[in-house]
Amino acid sequence: MDKYDNQNPFWLGLMIGNSRLHWAKFEDLKLLETWNTEYSYFENYQDNFLDIVPIRLASVVPKQTKLWQQYPNVEVITLEQIPLKNLYSTLGIDRALAVLGAGTQLGFPVLVIDAGTALTFTGCDRDQSLVGGAILPGLGLQFSALANKTAALPQMSKPQHLPQRWAIETQEAIHSGTVYTLLAGIRDFIEAWCQDFPESQIVLTGGDAHILITYLQEHFPSVYTQILEIPDVIFWGILVLRQKQSQNPKKNNQPDSNG
Structure with a gap:
């Protein structure tokens, strides 16, 4: 995966499934590529790009959700956001x-x-x-x-x-x-x-x-x-939410009351 900084348009989608992590790389509103990793892949991961790149995360595994919330640019997608x-x-x-x-x-x-x-x-x-x-x-x-x-x-x-x-x-x-x-x-x-x-x-x-x-x-x-x-x-669903967020950034940038 490429290095990221705050000036570029790239972001990641992460779907945490019951068996694996499912990833997608986006450039603005364009889906570029997808891949899968095992949970264990990031246990000893040293690259700090996860501290920089925005990640929009959806998860069906609460324990894994908590692990990923330690990264500063992770946004957890909730059911309340689904239109x-x-x-x-x-x-x-x-x-x-x-x-x-x-x-x-x-x-x-x-x-x-x-x-x-x-x-x-x-x-x-x-x-x-x-x-x-x-x-x-x-x-x-x-x-x-x-x-x-x-x-x-x-x-x-x-x-x-x-x-x-x-x-x-x-x-x-x-x-x-x-x-x-x-x-x-x-x-x-x-x-x-x-x-x-x-x-x-x-x-x-x-x-x-x-x-x-x-x-x-x-x-x-x-x-x-x-x-x-x-x-x-x-x-595609994560991208729909990102599109809505880009159309109404003020509403979507309000703090999440659930923490």
């Missing part, structure tokens, strides 16, 4: 930013499926009002749960291609049960959403998005053609 209607207090900031970014860029209504540690569905209608969503364990978490909570089932990696449905050995059976059930659930949610919002955009994002889109292309091609795979929708 969508009907949000509830425990909605994940990652889900809110993703549906805001996707809807602003692609148009409302929109359904965002985030295939991360958890698999989430989040939908907004044409009036930019949250309709609702759902949360279930993601692909990797389902494999881990079987290994951790049973005596004899092994830890499994994600298959790169659709597994054989009717398996004749344990590992393939785990792959089959997990993958096909997950795909059926995704299809069901998409079909239910499209019944109510047939003109909706449907976005798939998150760390497992690409492997799931590969499965869907082979198993449910009609569903596959409805989906846009977009890795950066959360950062």
